Amino acid sequence: MIDLDLVRHAVAAAGQAGADAADAIQLCSDSVEARVRGDEIDYVKQARERALGLRAFVRGARGLSTALVSTSDLSHAAIERLAADAVALARATAQDPDAGLPSDGFAEAWPELALLDPQDRELPLETRLEHAREAERAARAVDPRIVNSEGTSVGSSFDSIAVASSAGFEGCYEGAHHSLVSSPVAAENGAMQTDWWMTVARRHCELEDPESVGRRAAERALAQLGARRVPTQRVPVIFEAPAARSVLGNLVACLTGGAVYRKTSFLAGRLGERIGSDAVHVIDDGRRPGGLGSRPFDAEGQATRRTVAVERGELRSYLLDCYSARKLGLRSTGNAARGTGSAPAAAPTNLWLEPGRESLEQLLRDTGRGLLVTGLFGQGFNPVTGDFSRGARGFWIENGERAFPVEEITVAGNLADLLRDVDRVASDLLWLGSLGAPSFRVAQLTVAGSA
C-alpha cells in the first residue's frame, strides 16, 4: 500500500531547492501477465514497478517556468538530487504566464468507485493460466478450421497512485485492472485470418467468461475466411461497435485541450456549434463505478466529474487540464492525466457514445446494401482537418444481410462530414477499457477497393 511520504518529500525537496511551486505523483504497480498458446505457457511475467514524477515551477517576472523530472530510484538522496535538477532545468526554460498549479477545484471527498476487489490479490497464477487455457480450448472447439492461435493473454495489475501539490492538495487511491485477450487463427485453402476478443475489468468477477471470449474471437476469425475486395464506390457504412470505438478514438483526439489550444483540432473554436447529427451524444465520466478510466481526482488533484462533450450534435465541452483550460480561458474539467515521466495533459476518463434503441441487425436490415465494418486499422487520420482514410475489414451487406466477408479496402472521408451523416445508432454499447461505443451507421462514405 502506498502512502504520501514520498510525494510529500519530493514537493518539500523541490521547495528547499528553490522551486516556487511543485507537485509530485508516485505510481506503484504490482503486476502479473501471461500468455498461453493451446495448452502451453508462452511466458509468465511478474513485475514490481515504482516511480516518482516531480514537476517544479520557478517564478519570474513574466510567469512561471517549468521542469519535469522522474526517477525509478526512490531513495531520499535520489529524490533530493532530482529536485535540485528540476529547479536548475526550470531556470533554463522560458517563463509562461499560463503555467502553474491549479489553486482551487481540488477533490475534497471522494466516492467509492469500486476500482479494486481486495480478494483479487489472492488469485493464484494457476487460476489465471487455467482461464487462458479455457479460452484457447473454447476457440478450437468452435470449428476444425481454428488451427492455431497467437495465444490468449491474461494480466492483472494492482496500482496505487499518490499525488501531492504545494498548493495544498494531497491524496492517494488504489485500483486494479484484469484482462483476458484471445487471438485465434482460422485457416482454409492456405489463407489465414485472425481476429481477437477481449474482456477487461477492475474486479476479476466482472470479466466475461473465458470460454465466451475464446468462442467469440474464433467466430470472428472464421467469419473472415474467404474475404475479398469490393469495387471502389460510395455506399452506406455501418461501423460495428469495435470499429465504432476506433472512430470515437479519432474524435477524442480532437476534443482534448492540447489539440484545441494548439488549434491542431478541427473542433478548435467551435464550442456551442453543431458538429454532428442529433444522434451524436458523447459523454466523459471520471466517476463511473468500476470504470476502467475512473479515478477520484485527476493528475493535478482536480475532482473528476461527468462532462457532456457533445449533446445531440452540439459541441458542449472540451476535455481540459489546467494548462489548456487557462490557454482557452476556460476551467479544468478534471481530465489531467500523466505518467511519472510525462507532463499532465488532458485525456478522456471513461468516454462513450450514447447508444440508441435499435439492434445492429435492425440497422443491417434497414440498410439493404452497403458495408459493415468490423475492424479498422492504420493511423490515417489528420485531426487538424478531420480527414481520414483507414484500412478496413468486415462484410458486404446485400438484402439487409452479411453477404460475404471483405478485406484490403479503405474507408475515407472527413470526420466532420461523418459526424453530420451519422443517421442511426444501435443499442449495443460495447465497453472495452475506458472507451465505449455502440454500432452506428453513416449515410455515405467512400470505400476504396479493387478497380
Next chain:
Amino acid sequence: MTTSTPVLFFRERFGLDESSLARTLGIALDGPADAADLFFEYSTRDAVLLEEGIVKSGDRHLSQGVGVRVLAGEKQGYAHSDEIDAESLRVAATTARAIAAGRGSARSIAVRGPAAPSRDLYPVGAAPTEVPVADKVRLLEQIDRYARSRDPRVRDVLASVVCQSRHLLLAASDGSFVADAQPLVRLNVQVIAESPSGRREVARQGGGGRFELGRVLTPAYWQPIVDEAVRLALLNLEAVPCPAGAMDVVLGPGWPGVLLHEAVGHGLEGDFVRKGTSAFAGRLGQRVAAPGVTVVDDGTLPGRRGSLNVDDEGTPTQRTTLIEDGILVGFLQDRLNARLLGVTPTGNGRRESYAHLPMPRMTNTFMLAGSDDPADIVRSVSRGLYAVNFSGGQVDITNGKFVFAASEAYRIEDGRITAPVKGATLIGNGPDVLTRVSRIGFDLALDRGEGTCGKDGQSVPVGVGLPTIRLDGITVGGTER
C-alpha cells in the same frame, strides 16, 4: 580492451561483478530450465520542448532496473524489479525460475570475464544527455525563428530535442557477459501553417541517430529538416482530395521504406514464423518478390537510429539478407526462436527496457538499389500516385494485410507529377506487394532517423530505406474517383 566503460559503470554503481552475476544465474537456473539471463539497464532521457515561441518545459527522466529471464522449452519466466540490489536479484531470480520451470536446486554457473562489443558503432565524446540544457534551448529558439522567417503562413512551430543514454549489461547462463552504452538523439519539428482563407495544416519532420548532439546543433543538420517541414505544411495547404481505387504507385526514396517494414519485415520475425502465424511461414526458398528485389536488415550501420553493437540479448548485430533477387532467404531471430527453430540468432532480440521480454525485431531494414533512373520510373506511369512521405503504417501479420498513410503524395498524370493530394492511404497484402515491383531506382536512401516500431506494446527505434520503386496496381484509399 579488457573491461569496457559500461561494465565499470554497473560495477561502480551497483556492485555488480562476475561472482554476484554467477550467483543470481545459479539461482535462476534449475533442473528443467534450458537457459537464464540477466538484463540490467540504467537509462537517462531528457527532452526540451518549444511551442508558441517559447521553451515551455525541460524534462529529465531516470530509469533503472533488472530483468531476470528463465527459459524452459518454449516457456519463458520473467521477473523484473526497479531495485538493483542483492535481495531484489534473489527474489527476481527465484520468481522467474518458479514461473518458468517449477522448483529445483541452484546450479553453479561460471560467468566469463566481461566482453566489450567487438566494435563501437556509435562512439561519442560527450553523452547527449550531458550536453548543457542551455545549448538545447538555444537550438530550439533558432529553429523557431528560422521556421517563422521562411513564410508568413507559418503560424506555430513545435520543436523538441530528445536525448537518451542507455547503459545495459547482460549476463547469460552460457557464460556470456557483455555491456554497452547506447546514445540516441532525436530532433522533432512540427510546423502549423494557415492560409489566408483560414485553412490549417500541420507537417512533421525529424531526424537523429546514435551520435553526438553537437551534430544536431549545427545549422547544416537542422535547417534542411525545418525547410522540409515548412515546405510540407505549405504544400498541404494546396493539397486536393486523393483518388480512390487500384492504380500504379511510385514510392520515393528513403522513408517510404516503411512499406518494407510493415508489409514484409514483421512477417519475417522469427516468433511469428515459429508459431506459424505469419503469412510468410514455410515459404523459405519461394518467390515472394519480383526479380531484382533484395531486402536486408542491417544493425551494423554506424550511427544509425536502428543500429546496435549488440542486441538486447548480447548477440552482436549483423546484416541479414531477407529477400534475395525476389526469393525469401532469411528470417530475423532472437535466441529463443533461433534455438527452437534450430538456426543461429541474427542479433535481432530487442526489448524496450528491462521491464520487457526480448523478441525478434527489425533494426535498419531496406531494399538495395536497382539501376533505373527515378525520373524514368515516374514517366512510365500514365495514371497513378507518387508517394514520398508517410506518417506511419500497420500490418496484420497473419493475413498479411498492411496499410500505411502518406503525408506527401501527388497524382501522376501521363508520366508527369501534378497536384499534391491529401489523405492518401495505401493498402495491400504483404506476401503479394513486392511481386508488384516493376521498376527499381538507383537512388537508395535511408530515412533521417525518425522511426519507432511498436510490437506487443513495446517501442524500439528502427531505420528504413528504399530506392524509388514502381508498384503496379495498388489500392489507394482516397475519396475521389
